[in-house]
Amino acid sequence: MQCLIHGFIFSLFYGKEAMVIFGGKAFTREAIKAGESSGLKPAFRNAFEFCRQWMNGAHSFSIRTSGSTGTPKEISLTREQVLASVRATRRFFEIGKHSHLLCCLDTEKIAGKMMLLRALEWEGSVRVELPTANPLENSAHESFDFVAMVPLQVAACFEHPQTREALDRIGILIIGGAAVGPGLRQRIQELPGKVYQTYGMTETVSHVALANLKSSGPVEYRALPEVRLAVDGTNRLCIQSPMSGDDWLVTNDVVEMTSSRTFLWKGRADFVVNSGGVKLHPEEISQQIAPLVQELFPSSNFFLTGIPDAGLGEALVLILEAETDALRGEELLEAAKALLPKYWNPKAIRFVPRFCWTSTGKIDQFRTLASWEDE
Template identity: 30%
Template sequence: MVTTKLIPRTPEAVEPPLLIKSILAQSLRYEPQREIIYRDLFRMNYVEFNKRVRRLANMLTGLGIAPGDTVAVLDWDSHRYLECFFGVTSMGAVLHTVNVRLSPAQILYTMNHAQDKVVLIHEDFLPILTAIKDQLTTVEKYVILYDKVYTDLNAVGQVPAGFSCEYEAALRDESDEYDFPDFDENTWATTFYTTGTTGNPKGVYFSHRQLFMHTMGLSTFVCGYQAVPFSSTADVYMPITPMFHVHAWGFPFLATLLSAKQVYPGRYEPEVLLKLLLSEGVTLSHCVPTILTMLVNSPVAKQVDLSRWKVIIGGSALTKGLAKAALELGIQVYQGYGMSETAPIMALTQLNDTERPLPIDEQVDYRTRAGRVAPFVDIRLMDDDGNFVPHDGHSLGEVVARGYWMTQGYYEDPERGADLWKGGWLHTGDVASVTPDNWLIIADRTKDVVKTGGEWVSSLDIENLLSQIDGVAETAVVGLPDERWGERPHALVVLKPGTDLTADSIRQMLRDRIEADHLNKWYLPDRILFVAEIPKTSVGKIDKKRIRTDMKDQILNT
């Protein structure tokens, strides 16, 4: 430890803690008349939003929530969820954003493990609650969330048996005065659960300081360095990534800080998403590749002007084929990189003055990289022996990271937490290179690299080649056991409607491309299987574990 000289402190001086309530306070300072919108059901400005956040805090206090207690939310992306982001955390309680796409048994585990005390639940998820309610061990109160209360006044106040209140009616009965207290900035603010390849879901947690710093880092990157240009005066934000998934990648905090116009679409329905996109002038969204694939392949997409829409892709790799298809529709598409454990932003597409004027075909290579390493994030590459690998754009190593907003472990799971932070660096499990000018280029997940004939072949590289074949809508590549070569790549392919491609024709096009680009012959998959859809995880990522296990026999016997 270096010996330094600390600044003298005056006993009366105050250094305010970095709290989420400070982000909320900014929303009233400059553009409080801007709107927050929920589908075509509800609109409010930031003045009303701040009042509702305080009413929520009063409601939760009345239900027995005190600092340190956990409040669970099961809802679609909504203004109510945004209110919980600020109301629950700013009173010193912990917000548990429940992944409603998990199985009922997994949801039960996460709610008991998080020790949820009060549950806010949308009526659409009542069947889940019915299946697990008798096994919940810590929940004391339930609040029902209805959409119909915004269109049917008679619906307001309808409270199912066993519930304490209906959200909207309860808020209306509460005072909009609530003095959010100061407390230690390292106070636990949020928790959610991420599934791995084995064992129960892991509880990831973040403090007020970490979420405050993530918001500042994101602001620096997108507002300052213009990675994905975001302006409070020119942009309208709509997430197409669930708010239960890493706080919708942190953008609701940033949009609220800037008092930007926000649009929340509720349940993801293609016609509703497109309607809101056009009617509300949405300019910034983020989603997994599956959602963007669905939109760019829609006939409607070719009939409307999407040239103002910027989309950040995360969760799975953005292929060159999908990037080209989006750019040809005028959609400005970007790649983001991060993990649930990193809050999540670690890298994001950022074109500099030299790269920005390039033709679209030349930009694709940059836009499909993991991105430039974000401000205040320290990323290194590490070999199997724990040595750092040079950032020369060629050398590969596991991505390890440090930063102001990385989770410190897993809740009540010190063994997996120690493995995550082995050697004092957060281990991502991704293999990558880093260029001298700060571009992160993911080669593959360590468990997804195909080890064949003594060569390491990137499944992402093969997916990129397949995605650029006209008629291929979506693809996934996995390595499967091979007696001779150890492993060989196998591909699942979803074709666009009306396409007459065959496995042989795809293999020939791949062979031509591999020869033209002087790529290794190992990149040619042994088998190509056509499927109606690619298996996905609960957050929309390609589920390669499931492909390798549940579908292995189907692939090998085709």
């Protein structure tokens, strides 16, 4: 019902035909298919061309990974894989026709491209905006049935009265690209719509599992329809799905299976700090200390990593996006020591005034560490 209401309101402005609105300029599907791009702003040219290729039956697509945790690479995806992803998301959320979507992610990456294709395949309308910190600023008066954002964007929308109200008018909000911190998750409880954290990657054609952020307890991911899950001998998540191909895909993510279709994410298997012979998973420890960081350094981003150490080989350190505050930093380390199991506690805090980010809204740890080392 909510989708139909939003679709009706949208039709008052743009008519009954589903449209793709690039930066305020509306195009019909027929116009896009024919390549009629009169009035299109140059910044949206690649997104328009991607839609045109899709509507003319393109069978394969080359997409570049984000490179937030390694070297970016090109991934080739088939039309069948993409359609499987689009349909699985639709089934999971039971989305009907005439829905109104907002695409505010980088359309050069998989998350942005999938928002375009969901609108086209779901026979809905989509407003396409360039990625900004607050993606609802230009459309605060509108109501959206389905929106995808990164955590930074959601947090920014909460900070302004108009966009805060606009969040209330989103039927389904999915959040990906990075983990949602405890402070933001607490604010999400106020929203009337559905809010889910995504799990996926370019190789799985966007998300293959979703976690309800409005539920209590740990963030538990549930597989989309037709997605099969398993773990290998090292507890790495293995995925078989129509969107990732027929073969099993072995990921670098360490998980705890809570059922045959649900899991808790622990961290990346290839991101291990060997500190004095003890193997530490920084992402798992980050989840444990996130409430402490939120309490002492509200709204500050952080991550844990290893740095060379003469005695330990590697020392676990906390990299915090904040101005140097030695007193509160020491308080945080002491609180973490009391909370964490033996050997898990960070040995030091390094303050960085401003983190570097990828275009998909993830912390770029390599560039952030490089900027800190250069200072």
